[in-house]
Amino acid sequence: MEASFTYLLPFAVLSVILSLLFLNRKRNSSGLNLPPGSSGWPMVGENMEFVLQGPQKFVYERMNKYSPEVFQTSLLGEKLAVFCGAPGNKFLFMNDSKLLTSWWPQSMKKALLFPEYADNSVKEVGALQRSFLHEILKPEALKQYIPLMDAMAREHVETEWAPCEEVKVFPLSKKYTFALACKLFMSVEDPDHVKRLADPFTLVTSGMFSVPIDxxxxxxxxxxxGGKMVREELLKIIRARRNELMESKETSDRDLLSRMLLITDEQGQFMNEMEISNNIIGLLVASYETTSTAVTFVLKYLAELPHIYSEVYKEQMEIAKSKGPGELLTWEDIQKMKYSWNVACEALRLSPPAQGAFREAITDFTYAGFTIPKGWKTFWTVHTSHKNPKYFPEPEKFDPSRFEGSGPLPFTFVPFGGGPRMCPGKEYARLEVLVFMHNVVRNFKMEKAIPNEKIVYHASPVPMNGLPVRLLPHAK
Incomplete structure (x- = not known):
């Protein structure tokens, strides 16, 4: 509860004032058959309940009370229709760009983007619709980065884990994933330089989904x-790299930043510096917050479940023993980590890093007998399917075998979304998680220092104490 105080304080201060100001607000009187639900307090909506209950309890309570198919609520200052279960996921995924368009909360855009872009729609933020991002995040393009991922993971484990008897997994996983992203995206590797980006970026990710009261x-x-500081630092990096390219000091295949500086659109125009910064920030959010959370919870379950750890250890050691001294992981090695990835998927099912995604209705449409008016925001959430016993029997049980063979039914396992807007960084996350698992498991067995550590929810689930674990090195 203490961890949520900073998020709840503005509610406590302003809720009474806002209630008095907006008691007579205009309600929808069109006679449309809107989804059942509650808008909560005027302006504040149901944000307080969402924070106090956590997303899973919040969603299931309203599914039971209002409708298991779709219900309405108000979060982040917006009227939302929350679509539930695999049918709801399928409907939203398959109607993207037909009935719906991308949408980010204003609070998120104001924290992440330059002011010139904060009032634009997501589609109008040019850098975010460049198809080349999907190209460079495909498996074929990512293969070349696996040895670098492995080398950085090895160094990280040797310096940050090996000298210790106990470590906190969550902050260390964040440190590693951010350093890796800086290296791969911008060739920034000096620890002090990485820290100049990481410290304010942590402020951004910690607060961009909080109560939008400045x-x-x-x-x-x-x-x-924090967002202002990150953007200023990125502009320095972008301008320095542009100068290097103009002086022909490097080639275009150095990293993502160089490619963005050289690529042009259909009219032959280069991206401007703010577009590139917006783009890199979007990639950092995706590769940092969610991936570090995924790594943390994978290791959490390995520390809790010795029988699962034993099978992962066996698989990873077979790969390690096939390598020569100092030889780094390859794409072929990653493909052998089938059980380890099933374990990671089960961790993603039980503790998904991302809670879902927003869209905006571009026209009135009907779903499950209810009308969603144009301009309403929609939200799909992992919690309406990941723990639904209809799709996953004994949903609280950790069972990697769910992902063997053809795996779960379509639209039931959605940690990366689905449809045409499935997260383009899915393969990047898979590689990063598996490489990190490999380096930790082949060096240590883990025991949780706080067996019943509480999980709190901000943008992602967070172990309240950072997931401290005792490290038990393997006998040589």
């Missing part, structure tokens, strides 16, 4: 300040 001392205020 007052001193709030998480949202810190997110906005």
């Amino acid at each position: 007052l001193p001392g709030t998480a949202y205020n810190r997110a906005i300040k």
Whole structure:
């Protein structure tokens, strides 16, 4: 509860004032058969309930109370229709660009993007629709990065884990994933330089989904300040790289930043510096917050479940023994990690890093007998299918065998979304998680230092104490 205080404080201060100001707000009187639900407090909506209950309890309580198919609520200052279960996921995924368009909360855009772009739609933020991002994140393009991922993971484990008897997994996984992203995307590897980006970026990710009230001392205020610092630092990096390219000091295949500086659109125009910064920030959010959370919870379950750890260890050691001294992992090695990836998928099912995604209705449409008006925001959430016993028997049981063969039914396992807007970084996340698992498991067995550590929810699930584990090195 203490961890949520900074998110709840603005509610406590403003809820009474806002209630008095907006008691007579205009309600929809069109006679449309809207989804059942509650808008909560005026302006504040049901944000407080969402924070206090956590997303899973919040969603299931409303599914039971209002409708198991779709219900309405109000979060982040917006009227939302929450679509439930595999049918809801399928409907939203398959109607993207037909009935719906991409949408980000204003709080998120204001924290992440330059002010010139904050009021634009997501589609109008040019850098975010470049198809080359999907190209460079395909498996074929990522293969070349596996040895570098492995080398950085080895160094990280040797310096940050091996000298210790106990470590906190969550902050260390964040440190590794951010350093890797800086190296792969921008060739930034100096620890001090990485820290200049990481510290304010942490403020952004910690506050961009908090109560969108920009007052001193709030998480949202810190997110906005942190975003400004990150953008300023990125502009320095982008301008320095542009100068290097103009002086022909490097080639275009150095990293993602160089490719973005050289690529042109259909009219032959280069991306401007702010577009490139927006693009890199979007990639950092995806590769940092969610991937570090995924790594953390995979290791959490390995520390909790010795029989699962034993099978992962066996698989990873077979791969390690096939390598020569100092030989780094390859794409072929990753393809052998089938059981390890099933374990990772089960961790993603039980503790998904991303809670879902928003869309905006571009026309009135009907779903399950209810009308969703144009302009309403929609939300699909992992929690309406990942723990549904209809799709996953004994849903609280950790069972990697669910992902053997053809795996779960379509639209039931959606940690990366689905349809045409499935997360383009899915393969990047898979490689990063498996490489990190390999390096930790072949060096240590883990025991949780706090067996019943509480999990709190911000944008992603977070172990309240950072997931401290005792490290038990393998006998040589």
